[in-house]
Amino acid sequence: MIKPDDDPYKKHDKEIMEELRRSDMVFQRTVLTLPNEKEAVKLVEEHAGQNFDRAYAAEREDLTLEIQELEAQAKHAAERLRESERLERKTDSYLTVPEVRKTGTSSKVPFSQWDLKDRLVFVLSLTGLLFLLPAASFNVFSAVMAQGIPTFLDHPWLAVGVSFLLPSGSLAIHSLGDLLHNDRARHRYMLSTLSITAVVLVAWVMLFSISFPLGAGAVDFETLGQQSSTSSTSGAFTFSQLFGELMAAASLFLVLGHVLRRYTSDTTIQKPDMTRIMQENKMHRVLCEAAQKRSRGPSARMAQIAAMRSCYITEQVALFLALRRRFDESNPLIN
DSSP, X not given: OOOGGGOTTHHXXXXXXXXXXXXXXXXXXXXXXXXXXXHHHHHHHHHHHHHHHHHHHHHHHHHXXXXXXXXXXXXXXXXXXXXXXXXXXXXXXXXXXXXXXXHSXXXXXXXXXXXXXXXXXXXXXXXXXXXXXXXXXXXHHHHHHHTTOHHHHHOHHHHHHHHTHHHXXXXXXXXXXXTOSSHHXXXXXXXXXHHHHHXXXXXXXXXXXXXXXXXXXXXXGGGTTSOOOOOTTHHHHHXXXXXXXXXXXXXXXXXXXXXXXXXXXXXXXXXXXXXXXXXXXXXXXXXXXXXXXXXXXXXXXXXXXXXXXHHHHHHHHHHHHHHHHXXXXXXXXXX
């Protein structure tokens, strides 16, 4: 905001206004004798505006071009700033890493100092995982080979490759939990996985009971090798078997990771990308503020000229009306 005492255009405007008043005074005396007062006032108003525009036309044109250029620069800087801020919001600020990466030391607790319960859970989960993963692969392998598809019969290694998918999937499901950013989200993910595992295992128990009932009678060795009729539950049982193995292995992975996190210290560090983004964000903000600040001066001057024009026209109209009243009062023909 330009204060009157600090106005750098004060002397310049004063000289122009004096010249404009002298010019308009001559014109007002010319139209002073017009009989139609309203028409005379309109002419004075138009002449004052045109006279003012003639004096400030060059400056206003320069200011218009300067404002357009500065506004384009400010708009470009604002767009770059918005892009930088949007990138900053999408980028994670911190990264969870082992404590040794940040401090150079590790406070990992030896296995011998773990709580007895955690040691038992860890050993049992690891043992179950070591048995479950090969068993799941064998089940997939046997299911594929039992179909008698020539491709798999001629190339058994293809069936072996297919059987690796299930244990790999369990590891992938477990890895999803490690990608979560906070303990609360990981805890919810672990509870959800364990709940799904429990539901699938209950379904598997029900289907297993239907397919292999205990105490169903003596085994008929005469029909032992014969293929029985396809059960309506065979597909569901196979699905529950494989899906149960998949989720059980993923759950065991999660339990192992949960126990390990208790005795392995993690910490957070600022991501290197975030440091660069914050520096660019700061630079774009400075450039945007500077461009906006530079555009304020010309914009304020344009507003000042517009206000001066309105005031000048009003002043000339008021002056003409005063001259007209004195002229009418001193005119003997009217009196």
